Amino acid sequence: MGTKAYDPKSYWNQLVTGDGRLSNVGQSALGAYNNYAYRCRLKGLKKALEGMDLAGMKVFEAAFGEGFYLDYWHSQCVPVVAGIDISEAATGAAKAKFTQYDLRCGDLSCASDFANFGRFDVVTAIDVLYHIVTDEPWERALRNLLSMVDEEGVFIFSDKFPREGSYQRSPHVRRRSLSMWDRVLSDAGFSILKLIPVFVFMDDPIECGEHPWLGFLSMQQWRVGTKLLRVTRDFPRLQSILAFSYATIQCLPERIFLAMLKRTPNLELAVCSRFSTTTSQPRQPWRTLTGSDHPATGATQQPLGTSTDRESDGQGQTSEPFNNVLTELLSASAMARIAGAVPSLPGA
Ligand SMILES: C[S@@+](CC[C@H](N)C(=O)[O-])C[C@H]1O[C@@H](n2cnc3c(N)ncnc32)[C@H](O)[C@@H]1O
Numbered sequence: 519m520g521t522k523a524y525d526p527k528s529y530w531n532q533l534v535t536g537d538g539r540l541s542n543v544g545q546s547a548l549g550a551y552n553n554y555a556y557r558c559r560l561k562g563l564k565k566a567l568e569g570m571d572l573a574g575m576k577v578f579e580a581a582f583g584e585g586f587y588l589d590y591w592h593s594q595c596v597p598v599v600a601g602i603d604i605s606e607a608a609t610g611a612a613k614a615k616f617t618q619y620d621l622r623c624g625d626l627s628c629a630s631d632f633a634n635f636g637r638f639d640v641v642t643a644i645d646v647l648y649h650i651v652t653d654e655p656w657e658r659a660l661r662n663l664l665s666m667v668d669e670e671g672v673f674i675f676s677d678k679f680p681r682e683g684s685y686q687r688s689p690h691v692r693r694r695s696l697s698m699w700d701r702v703l704s705d706a707g708f709s710i711l712k713l714i715p716v717f718v719f720m721d722d723p724i725e726c727g728e729h730p731w732l733g734f735l736s737m738q739q740w741r742v743g744t745k746l747l748r749v750t751r752d753f754p755r756l757q758s759i760l761a762f763s764y765a766t767i768q769c770l771p772e773r774i775f776l777a778m779l780k781r782t783p784n785l786e787l788a789v790c791s792r793f794s795t796t797t798s799q800p801r802q803p804w805r806t807l808t809g810s811d812h813p814a815t816g817a818t819q820q821p822l823g824t825s826t827d828r829e830s831d832g833q834g835q836t837s838e839p840f841n842n843v844l845t846e847l848l849s850a851s852a853m854a855r856i857a858g859a860v861p862s863l864p865g866a
Contacts, residue, residue, distance in 0.1 A: 549757045554762075566787045626659035680727055719784075747764065
């Protein structure tokens with residue numbers, strides 16, 4: 519697909535106006551549905567940060583947009599927060615709201631826009647790098663961000679990973695496989711420590727990612743559900759009711775599948791750290807930062823960049839979808855997790 523029509527600066531300046539609406543930075547036609555989806559995104563980020571004490575950390579946020587995660591850093595009393603966004607309006611609004619943070623308007627692929635920021639314990643690039651659709655600036659942006667990560671810090675980014683190569687269905691979104699990401703990451707001395715599924719059904723999936731059958735199923739329900747939201751976009755109250763109903767219907771299957779699967783055909787968060795120069799092993803920032811191993815993954819965690827992990831789920835198990843699902847369904851611990859997954863509110 520051609521990418522000539524997409525001019526990032528004007529596209530994002532028009533869309534991300536700084537009025538705080540999540541539809542500016544999420545699914546623009548789906549109105550209030552974004553509120554539910556963003557709750558899931560935040561859950562994913564919290565999992566990525568599990569075991570870290572944010573109250574003592576320095577965080578750099580690439581593309582803060584309408585400031586959803588700035589609010590989160592603020593709620594967690596993060597003492598030092600900085601960031602860059604290409605939208606002038608978004609930057610103006612964020613600077614006015616968070617006068618204590620170092621927030622600047624700039625382009626992630628432009629090294630000079632990063633001048634004098636310093637280094638950070640946590641660097642995030644959530645839902646932005648796949649909007650840099652040509653590979654050379656994408657790689658530059660990724661390298662710029664990696665250079666901001668402190669020795670013991672982590673880099674967290676999101677994408678929907680095709681199994682191979684890249685995948686582009688619209689002018690402003692280009693999905694890249696793990697091996698494309700891994701090439702730049704490992705060249706800069708980083709590896710992916712873990713992947714966290716964020717959505718299964720509550721965002722548009724890709725059919726060429728992990729579990730393609732599930733990607734197909736998810737895509738069918740997404741088309742039907744979001745069609746109703748799209749046709750009612752001029753009637754915000756009706757759309758809000760439909761958004762609530764759709765998210766409520768999705769909530770239980772979303773939780774069940776997220777509890778069962780280690781990989782998803784939808785959005786995932788990747789947590790990366792530097793390799794130790796002395797041991798050639800990835801650093802485990804949780805150990806360094808909290809004095810204990812990451813609670814969810816344990817002390818023996820392996821980087822996902824190893825060849826066996828590429829064929830599997832990153833934890834040494836095969837990722838054959840039906841095997842996984844059946845094994846999980848039959849295991850007592852999965853049943854317990856599912857039993858605890860009955861929702862009280864959509865996306866909550
Ligand atoms: C989909 S929104 C996500 C915003 C925010 N990260 C979130 O998840 O709510 C994409 C954001 O990336 C910003 N952006 C896009 N391309 C950029 C670039 N090359 N440099 C800096 N920011 C960029 C846009 O202005 C927009 O705020």
